Amino acid sequence: MAIRRAMSGRIMDxxxxxxxxxxxxxxxxxxxxxxxxxxxxxxxxxxxxxxxxVNVGVGxxxxxxxxxxxxxxxxxxxxxxxxxxxxxxxxxGGSVKMVEETLKxxxxxxxxxxxxxxxxxxxxxxxxxxxxxxxxxxxxxxPDSQIYIPVPTWANxxxxxxxxxxxxxxxxxxxPESKGLDFAxxxxxxxxxxxxxxxxxxxxxxNPTGVDPSEEQWREISHHIKAKGHFAFFDMAYQGFASxxxxxxxxxxxxxxxxxxxxxIAQSYAKNMGLYGQRVGCLSVLCEDEKQAVAVKSQLQQxxxxxxxxxxxHGALIVSTILSDPDLKKQWLKEVKVMADRIIGMRxxxxxxxxxxxxxxxxQHITNQIGMFCYSGLTPEQVxxxxxxxxxxxxxxxxxxxxxVTTGNVKYLANAIHEVTx
Amino acid sequence: MEYLKPMEPTRIHSNGxxxxxxxxxAPDIPVYATxxxxxxxxxxNKLHLGxxxxxxxxxxxxxxxxVKQVEQTLANDLSADKEYLPITGMPEFNKLSAELMxxxxxxxxxxxxxxxxxxxxxCLSLRVGAEFLAKHYHRHVVYLPEPTYGNHPxxxxxxxxxxxxxxxxxxxxxxxxxxxxxxxxxxxLTGAIVxxxxxxxNPTGVDPTCQQWExxxxxVRQRGLLPFFDCAYQGLVSGNLDDDAQSIRMFxxxxxxxxVAQSYSKNMGLYGERIGSLSIVCKTADxxxxxxxxxxxxxxxxxSNPPIHGAAIVTAILKDRDLYKKWTNELKxxxxxxxxxxxxxxxxxxxxxxxxxxxxxxxxxxMYSFTGLNKDEVDFLTREYHIxxxxxxxxxxGGLSSKAVPYFADxxxxxxxxxxxxxxxx
Numbered sequence: 001m002a003i004r005r006a007m008s009g010r011i012m013d014x015x016x017x018x019x020x021x022x023x024x025x026x027x028x029x030x031x032x033x034x035x036x037x038x039x040x041x042x043x044x045x046x047x048x049x050x051x052x053x054v055n056v057g058v059g060x061x062x063x064x065x066x067x068x069x070x071x072x073x074x075x076x077x078x079x080x081x082x083x084x085x086x087x088x089x090x091x092x093g094g095s096v097k098m099v100e101e102t103l104k105x106x107x108x109x110x111x112x113x114x115x116x117x118x119x120x121x122x123x124x125x126x127x128x129x130x131x132x133x134x135x136x137x138x139x140x141x142x143p144d145s146q147i148y149i150p151v152p153t154w155a156n157x158x159x160x161x162x163x164x165x166x167x168x169x170x171x172x173x174x175x176p177e178s179k180g181l182d183f184a185x186x187x188x189x190x191x192x193x194x195x196x197x198x199x200x201x202x203x204x205x206x207n208p209t210g211v212d213p214s215e216e217q218w219r220e221i222s223h224h225i226k227a228k229g230h231f232a233f234f235d236m237a238y239q240g241f242a243s244x245x246x247x248x249x250x251x252x253x254x255x256x257x258x259x260x261x262x263x264x265i266a267q268s269y270a271k272n273m274g275l276y277g278q279r280v281g282c283l284s285v286l287c288e289d290e291k292q293a294v295a296v297k298s299q300l301q302q303x304x305x306x307x308x309x310x311x312x313x314h315g316a317l318i319v320s321t322i323l324s325d326p327d328l329k330k331q332w333l334k335e336v337k338v339m340a341d342r343i344i345g346m347r348x349x350x351x352x353x354x355x356x357x358x359x360x361x362x363x364q365h366i367t368n369q370i371g372m373f374c375y376s377g378l379t380p381e382q383v384x385x386x387x388x389x390x391x392x393x394x395x396x397x398x399x400x401x402x403x404x405v406t407t408g409n410v411k412y413l414a415n416a417i418h419e420v421t422x
Numbered sequence: 423m424e425y426l427k428p429m430e431p432t433r434i435h436s437n438g439x440x441x442x443x444x445x446x447x448a449p450d451i452p453v454y455a456t457x458x459x460x461x462x463x464x465x466x467n468k469l470h471l472g473x474x475x476x477x478x479x480x481x482x483x484x485x486x487x488x489v490k491q492v493e494q495t496l497a498n499d500l501s502a503d504k505e506y507l508p509i510t511g512m513p514e515f516n517k518l519s520a521e522l523m524x525x526x527x528x529x530x531x532x533x534x535x536x537x538x539x540x541x542x543x544x545c546l547s548l549r550v551g552a553e554f555l556a557k558h559y560h561r562h563v564v565y566l567p568e569p570t571y572g573n574h575p576x577x578x579x580x581x582x583x584x585x586x587x588x589x590x591x592x593x594x595x596x597x598x599x600x601x602x603x604x605x606x607x608x609x610x611l612t613g614a615i616v617x618x619x620x621x622x623x624n625p626t627g628v629d630p631t632c633q634q635w636e637x638x639x640x641x642v643r644q645r646g647l648l649p650f651f652d653c654a655y656q657g658l659v660s661g662n663l664d665d666d667a668q669s670i671r672m673f674x675x676x677x678x679x680x681x682v683a684q685s686y687s688k689n690m691g692l693y694g695e696r697i698g699s700l701s702i703v704c705k706t707a708d709x710x711x712x713x714x715x716x717x718x719x720x721x722x723x724x725x726s727n728p729p730i731h732g733a734a735i736v737t738a739i740l741k742d743r744d745l746y747k748k749w750t751n752e753l754k755x756x757x758x759x760x761x762x763x764x765x766x767x768x769x770x771x772x773x774x775x776x777x778x779x780x781x782x783x784x785x786x787x788x789m790y791s792f793t794g795l796n797k798d799e800v801d802f803l804t805r806e807y808h809i810x811x812x813x814x815x816x817x818x819x820g821g822l823s824s825k826a827v828p829y830f831a832d833x834x835x836x837x838x839x840x841x842x843x844x845x846x847x848x
Contacts, residue, residue: 313694
């Protein structure tokens with residue numbers, strides 16, 4: 001206390017007693033929180049000094065030199081908007097232009113639903129923010145409902161619905177033995193859930209497994225969800241990233257729309273436009289008619305008000321600039337395909353290398369799975385060995401971010417995986 | 423909820439009632455409703471004094487020159503990427519923001535006792551702070567000043583904390599109800615959280631003096647209350663960033679703990695970028711470390727990590743001596759314009775002989791003035807003069823150009839006269 005008194009000068013002299021009375025912190029019993037399983041991996045990777053280190057942990061795209069990529073269309077858009085526009089508050093629902101263009105991507109360029117103004121949609125803080133806003137909406141208006149979440153799923157899904165205080169149940173999804181979809185069990189879970197349950201679905205490029213239902217399977221899933229009167233909520237964070245074609249990647253959603261579901265969608269531009277740190281996304285909810293859409297949108301805005309009031313402008317401006325300019329949009333589609341193709345190429349290379357090494361295991365799931373991630377089937381112990389012995393960083397569920405694989409490191413990676421699995 | 427009733431398995435969802443059948447249109451949020459009404463108004467003389475956004479003399483949106491300059495640099499910086507920031511935001515932004523508020527020589531900062539996290543605007547900084555308190559603090563009661571920023575009650579109660587108020591503004595004298603404040607905080611529940619506006623109180627423009635802040639500080643520490651500051655106008659009140667941070671620094675350097683939510687919306691004109699921070703001053707560095715780790719758990723399921731762009735602009739300005747100087751010059755010019763418009767409005771009303779004492783307009787500080795006009799008078803202004811403002815009588819001085827002052831003074835004059843009982847109009 002004497003040191004503090006000397007340092008703080010005259011204000012402290014008279015009033016030291018008032019500080020001294022409260023010697024211990026209000027937060028003395030706050031426990032250190034466990035590290036986030038995904039973001040903690042990158043922290044550990046950054047701290048590693050080894051020149052051979054490989055980061056296949058976080059789902060952020062890297063080029064073949066392992067470097068982060070800012071898309072050319074994004075740079076072009078940023079140059080257009082730099083410094084010449086005001087930074088005043090967006091409306092509560094966010095950038096109208098950005099939301100319009102974003103709905104076209106999900107629902108279709110010429111969607112009747114958009115023309116009929118049946119979609120309640122607001123700009124959100126990327127995919128996380130869109131999911132959280134929906135979870136809060138679900139809690140407020142369907143307080144007795146629960147959310148069915150696939151096993152496994154992106155870890156933060158659990159945090160989001162938990163913090164929104166919506167109870168969670170799970171449904172079968174991944175089949176560890178075949179490293180594919182546990183379709184029969186998934187359908188059973190859909191049938192056995194109480195009528196009118198809420199189901200979280202990954203629209204494409206399932207995170208973390210990379211296992212997506214086929215078109216026929218999606219049709220059957222849609223049929224059973226409809227029969228039970230369930231609500232389908234899609235998290236679409238990888239549109240364009242799975243096949244390279246955004247239209248193709250929206251197939252599941254379009255099937256559900258054809259079948260007449262009233263769905264909800266969380267969309268993100270983090271990956272497909274490389275706008276990770278800009279936090280740009282959109283939450284949409286399909287309603288019966290325009291009047292209802294206006295009501296639902298107003299309620300979504302009410303939920304956003306005690307969070308961030310109105311969303312950030314910069315990322316939204318980049319998106320709307322690109323998508324509303326035919327040349328920039330064309331360029332974007334090209335660049336998305338390049339990213340998706342590189343990943344598909346790396347899947348082939350990784351599988352090829354493992355087979356060449358004479359691995360006794362089957363690695364065909366690497367090329368069967370789709371999108372940014374590969375569920376390798378590695379155990380937590382094997383993952384730990386990869387990290388400790390080979391400085392290879394991935395999440396302990398064995399998820400490999402294929403975007404972190406390059407022609408430069410694929411052999412090293414294959415070798416290390418072979419070493420810990422042979 | 424009809425849809426939750428057990429249905430026959432063959433009932434097709436799309437033919438049944440909508441899930442959202444019973445959802446009603448939410449009430450308008452007042453400040454946005456005012457803006458919408460203003461936008462629709464075709465009158466060329468209309469004035470929007472309802473939302474806290476600083477405008478130029480020409481009534482235009484105001485992007486600071488230093489910000490435009492930095493944006494050009496950022497757009498041309500090929501080495502910068504758009505990767506995710508850490509959950510707690512840009513480290514350099516956090517460090518510089520803490521120094522801006524607490525002072526670079528702050529013992530608390532030097533002793534690593536301050537945890538600062540970038541949040542998505544001042545609003546989310548408040549919300550994250552409130553969520554932290556709801557989870558980790560033993561007392562779930564927050565005292566808000568009466569009146570306060572319209573969104574404070576929403577932000578605090580959304581985290582599940584209970585609201586109470588303390589007297590702050592005396593509508594009869596139009597100044598701080600200091601006695602009332604001391605009494606209410608003096609009888610507050612021990613350990614309760616108390617929200618303070620660091621400077622430029624919104625909506626009243628009434629701030630405690632330095633001496634009054636010291637008395638408040640002593641009372642707060644004596645009663646073991648936990649102070650939570652909202653700092654959204656640093657630099658816009660006195661024109662000096664350090665002076666405007668005095669209240670925070672008093673609490674930050676007395677060895678006790680506090681929370682501070684900060685926004686760069688107004689003082690750097692970065693409204694739409696949603697850039698702000700939450701700081702928690704802790705007793706020890708070890709506690710600060712643990713607190714930071716828990717803040718991450720709260721943030722991750724809200725938005726995962728904050729947006730880069732606003733943080734990049736702020737950091738560039740705060741860390742470069744020339745840009746910082748440019749910024750402080752522009753800030754001072756903005757503040758001086760606010761003072762000058764206040765004086766002009768006061769002089770106009772005095773010259774017109776408008777009934778009443780209007781000195782509060784020049785005594786109040788910051789972006790807002792609580793004019794003292796009542797709801798009827800405000801409605802009159804809107805109806806007859808197409809002037810849009812908050813129904814509580816608050817005007818945004820930042821939205822008033824000197825050219826528009828005569829018109830506004832006329833309007834107030836008329837409104838006041840029209841609401842006087844006719845016998846007084848002699």
